[in-house]
Amino acid sequence: MSAETSSAGQASAGSRVRNRLIGLTAAAVVAAATWAIGNAAGAELTVKQNGVTEITLAGAIVSTLMAGLAGWGLLALLERFTARGRQIWTYVACAVLLLSLLPTLLADATIGTRLTLTAMHLMVGAVLIPSFRRVAREA
Known part of the structure; x- marks a missing residue:
């Protein structure tokens, strides 16, 4: 492998x-x-589940980063070990997004809280899925 090829791969x-x-x-x-x-x-931004859980700004950000890093890790593994990593990852990411909506819709919370959480899940998915998919390595 030439130095040019190696640098292009690194870039x-x-x-x-x-x-x-x-x-x-x-x-x-x-x-x-x-x-x-x-x-x-x-919106109250609290959920009654085994006590009362407040959804804080920090909690929303940390949860988003953790979910994003988990998605990134899965995509990296699929890119490395499968020929259709991007396609498989997209299906899994969409399924996880849809499944993540169930607790927000079924939570013991106000309508405003449910709407806010649902919007948050959908908005984060609308950013993460296309942005990760767009730069995923081709087979």
């Missing part, structure tokens, strides 16, 4: 990491903005 991996970090950051910003809008609109 490609570097830009993939940079673009995924941008997508992850954008998703965290979208989660924070959705939380802030729900909070400003008067």
Whole structure:
């Protein structure tokens, strides 16, 4: 392998990491903005489940980052070990997004809280899925 080929491969991996970090950051910003809008609109942002759980701004951001990093890790594994990593990852990511809506819809919470959480899940998915998919390595 020539030095040029090796550098091109490194640049490609570097830009993939940079673009995924941008997508992850954008998703965290979208989660924070959705939380802030729900909070400003008067949503209680608490869920009664084994006691009362308050959905804080920090919690929304950390949850988004953790989900995004988990998705990134799965995508990296699929890219490395399968020929159709991007396609498989997209199906899994969409399924996880849909499944993540169930607890928000069934939670013992106010309508405003449910709407805010549902919007947050959908907005984060709308940022993460296309941004990770767009830069996924081709087979």
